Amino acid sequence: MKKIAVIGTGYVGLVTGACLAELGNTTICIDTDADKIEALQSGIVPFFEPGLQELVARNQRSDRISFTVDAAEAISKSEIIFIAVGTPMGEDGHADLQYVRSAARTIATSLNTGSRAIVVNKSTVPVETGDLVSAIIRESLTDGCSVSVVSNPEFLREGNAIADFMSPDRIVLGVYDDESAAVMRELYAPLVAPIIVTDVRTAEMIKYTANAFLATKISFINEIARVCEKVGADVKDVVLGAGTDKRIGTAFMNPGLGFGGSCFPKDVTALASIAQKYGVTPTVLEAVLQVNLEQVQLCAERLEGALETLEGRRIALLGLAFKPNTDDVRESPAIKLVQALLDRGAQVHAHDPEAIATARQMLGDSITYHSNVYESLKDADAMVVATDWNEYKQLDLDLAARVLRGNVLFDTRNIYDPRVVLEQGFHYLSVGRVAYGATAPVGQLVYEIKK
Numbered sequence: 001m002k003k004i005a006v007i008g009t010g011y012v013g014l015v016t017g018a019c020l021a022e023l024g025n026t027t028i029c030i031d032t033d034a035d036k037i038e039a040l041q042s043g044i045v046p047f048f049e050p051g052l053q054e055l056v057a058r059n060q061r062s063d064r065i066s067f068t069v070d071a072a073e074a075i076s077k078s079e080i081i082f083i084a085v086g087t088p089m090g091e092d093g094h095a096d097l098q099y100v101r102s103a104a105r106t107i108a109t110s111l112n113t114g115s116r117a118i119v120v121n122k123s124t125v126p127v128e129t130g131d132l133v134s135a136i137i138r139e140s141l142t143d144g145c146s147v148s149v150v151s152n153p154e155f156l157r158e159g160n161a162i163a164d165f166m167s168p169d170r171i172v173l174g175v176y177d178d179e180s181a182a183v184m185r186e187l188y189a190p191l192v193a194p195i196i197v198t199d200v201r202t203a204e205m206i207k208y209t210a211n212a213f214l215a216t217k218i219s220f221i222n223e224i225a226r227v228c229e230k231v232g233a234d235v236k237d238v239v240l241g242a243g244t245d246k247r248i249g250t251a252f253m254n255p256g257l258g259f260g261g262s263c264f265p266k267d268v269t270a271l272a273s274i275a276q277k278y279g280v281t282p283t284v285l286e287a288v289l290q291v292n293l294e295q296v297q298l299c300a301e302r303l304e305g306a307l308e309t310l311e312g313r314r315i316a317l318l319g320l321a322f323k324p325n326t327d328d329v330r331e332s333p334a335i336k337l338v339q340a341l342l343d344r345g346a347q348v349h350a351h352d353p354e355a356i357a358t359a360r361q362m363l364g365d366s367i368t369y370h371s372n373v374y375e376s377l378k379d380a381d382a383m384v385v386a387t388d389w390n391e392y393k394q395l396d397l398d399l400a401a402r403v404l405r406g407n408v409l410f411d412t413r414n415i416y417d418p419r420v421v422l423e424q425g426f427h428y429l430s431v432g433r434v435a436y437g438a439t440a441p442v443g444q445l446v447y448e449i450k451k
């Protein structure tokens with residue numbers, strides 16, 4: 001059992017703190033946001049992540065997890081200190097490390113004289129950040145203290161975070177010394193997963209490489225979908241046919257609105273910046289970002305084509321979160337689509353099972369929010385599925401067709417069976433699926449019954 005402090009109680013920090021507590025450790029979670037800490041102290045998780053509320057409550061009852069704004073007190077009691085603060089995109093594309101620097105300074109000034117601690121960087125950070133954190137801590141470290149920095153990038157996915165933390169594909173540890181590696185191996189021993197131990201810079205590079213590759217798959221398949229539309233092929237079958245090759249795989253090969261969220265856009269941009277800094281031209285990464293940038297605009301244009309104009313049109317938008325099972329709207333393609341529709345004069349009526357409050361912080365009163373999905377559809381000229389929540393897959397399409405004013409259904413996530421929606425009388429648009437026997441003009445894709 002270890003005494004652990006986690007700095008930052010966002011998606012990564014809170015999941016890390018709660019899961020390590022569940023494994024029998026004592027964790028103190030720290031945040032500078034006093035409202036967040038107050039909510040957590042009274043058992044409320046201030047964001048939506050399936051199962052997290054219950055996990056936190058259970059460990060709170062067993063006194064294995066606690067929450068504080070008093071970083072110095074928490075750090076002074078801990079053997080392992082995780083940094084899990086945000087690393088947003090800086091103005092020039094580089095990761096903004098101000099929160100990491102601040103956490104490192106707090107650690108240095110909070111350790112008791114003579115103590116030994118391991119500082120674990122879980123935030124996604126550019127190569128050399130381990131060196132930077134070590135240098136900052138060394139600068140202000142109290143006499144007799146010893147600190148070793150470890151890079152332990154996190155690969156969890158929002159919406160599945162607990163399962164991903166508890167059953168990871170691998171655990172990556174970038175270390176400066178064998179002793180820290182041994183302590184970290186012991187900490188993660190209850191998890192059944194391969195542990196990959198590397199130097200710190202390699203571990204930092206692994207995280208960026210993983211995210212950049214996944215983003216590349218998404219932009220790649222979006223580009224393929226564009227070609228499929230033109231040549232009259234069905235991208236879903238193309239993915240199945242190509243992706244069943246073990247060397248390729250079907251994961252992250254779903255065309256749609258492009259990638260978003262708090263990680264991929266900033267991490268691909270940051271990796272491109274690192275490459276440039278070291279004199280490497282990031283040709284592939286720049287193309288990945290470019291395809292992604294275009295995708296939402298292309299979808300807005302497609303909808304405009306189907307409705308002739310978006311000026312004054314009422315659009316029901318299903319989904320605001322950047323993906324299902326989260327309330328996170330950071331860099332959400334659905335939010336970008338809302339903005340593109342508003343720019344073209346549309347009125348947007350949106351629904352999301354979890355992300356209305358977070359979307360409202362971003363979009364204010366520029367759109368109308370509905371807690372009932374059918375209310376959002378009422379009298380709309382078109383319905384657009386922007387996030388593939390299960391709730392939308394199970395939608396009563398017959399009722400939807402009756403409450404809508406128009407009949408355009410833009411399924412940007414390809415969640416419906418075209419044969420079913422066509423039978424409901426919809427004018428169906430999807431991404432990368434062909435217009436078999438299309439009756440619509442070129443460029444306005446209608447999938448009609450294939451067999």
Ligand code: NAD
Pocket residue numbers: 007008009010011012013030031032033036084085086087099102103122123124125154155156157158262263
């Ligand atoms: P987040 O924005 O949800 O949470 C960060 C938290 O840190 C906030 O609550 C903030 O108040 C707090 N904070 C900032 N500075 C602090 C300080 N000096 N002391 C105490 N608290 C401080 O961020 P997140 O989504 O959890 O991401 C954290 C890091 O993990 C990022 O680098 C991100 O790229 C990476 N990551 C995120 C995910 C994900 O799915 N969200 C997955 C893997 C890795």
